[in-house]
Amino acid sequence: MHEVKDLKSPLAPSQVTSESTATILRELVTHLRENRTQLRQEWAHRITEAKLLTAMSADEIFTEATAVYDQYVEALETGTFEALQAYARNLSERIIPRGVETHEVVGIVLLLRDVLARSLFAKYQGDFGKLNRILDAYEPAANRIANTVAVGFVQERERIIREQQEAIRELSTPVLQVRERLLILPIIGVIDPQRARQLTEQLLRGIRTNRAKVVVIDITGVAAMDSQIANHLVQTVEASRLLGATVIVTGLSPEIAQTLVNIGVDLGKMNTVGDLQGGIEGAERLLGYKVVPIGDNTQMPKGLLPG
C-alpha cells in the first residue's frame, strides 16, 4: 500500500542525519572527556565569579560540578535523560534546604553550556562547516539538559512546598475541649477557602462528638480576611446553632470588624467578645460555671502576685 511507503520515505533522510549526528556527538563527547579537568575547572571558576551558589563552599561546588559535568557528558552521549533527571532531583533535595534559589541552578547549568560551547568554538574555529554541524548536534541536547535540570529543581521545590502546606493544614485546626461541653477553636494564620471548609467540618464534627453547647472561636491570630471567608465564618456560626451550640467569636481585629460590617452581618446572630479570656468567661456563664479562687490571694504562688 502506498500509504505505508509515504510514511517510510521521509524517514530515510532523517535516519541519515541521525546517523551523522551520532558520529558528531561521539566526537563531541570524546572532546569533552579529554578536556574534562580543564573545562570543569573553568566552569567552577565561572560559577564562583558569577557569585552563584553562595550557600556552598568552593570544595562543595567543585565536587558537585564534577558530578554534574560527568552526568552532562553522559546525557549527551547516550541521549537518555533519566539518570540526569534522577541526579537533578537528588541534588535539589540536598541543596534546597540550604537556600539555593532557582535562578542559581538554572544559572550554573547555562554557564556549563556556555563554557562547553566556547571550548567547541576554540577547537573548531578553523573549520566553520564542522563547527556548525557540531553546534547543530550540541545545542538541542544541551538545551534539553538545561531544561531537565531546571524542571527537576522546580518540581522538587514544588513537592517540598506541597508537603509543607499539607503539614501546616494538619497542624492548624485543633478543636480543643476546655471544659465539659465547651470547645475552643483557635485560628492562626491565613485562612483560604479550603482551610475554611476544613475548619468548619472539624468544628461541626467536634460539636457532635464532644456534645458541645458552647464554642469559642478565637481569631486573634488572623490579621485579615476577605468577605468570602467572613461570610464562611458567619455560616459556620449559623450551622453550629443548628446543631444546638452557641458560638462566641473572640479577638476580632479592627480590619476584620470592618470586613464584617461591610458585608452586613446580622450582629444579632453573632456573639462577639473582645479577647479569648472574655470569651471563655462568657461561655462559662452560659454553661452555668462560676470560677472562684481558692482561699485568699496570699496563697497564690509568688509569681502571680502583683508587684
Add this chain to the structure above:
Amino acid sequence: MAVPILKQGPFLIASIQSALTDTDLVQLRDALVGQVGSYRSRGVIVDVTALDVLDSFASRTLRDLAHMVRLRGAETVIVGIQPEVAFTMVRLGLTLEGVATALDLEEGLFYLNEKLRSTQQTTQ
C-alpha cells in the same frame, strides 16, 4: 410514610425515620399543631437525626411548624441535624431563624424542661 408522634409527659416527640415527601411533612406539621392543643402539650421535639438532607421546603415547613406551635402556646425544638446537613442548609440560606435547635433528643428535652421551669417560676 407517616411519622409516629409520641407523648412524653408535657411534650410531644416526633422522630423522623426516613426521607419524607412534601405531603408527609405537611401532614406531620398539621398533626403536631393539632395534638399540641388536644394534649395541652408544652413543647414539641422534632428529631431529624435520620435525615441526610433538609431542602428548602422541609426547612420552611419546620419553621412554620415552630411558629404555629408557638402561637398555640408551646415551644418547638429541632434536634439531631447532622453537621453536613447543617452546613448545606446554611449555604442555601436556610437557617431556621427563630427556631430552637439542639444536638439530640436528650438536649432537646433538657432545653424544654428549662423553658418550662422558667415559665413556671415567673407565673408563681
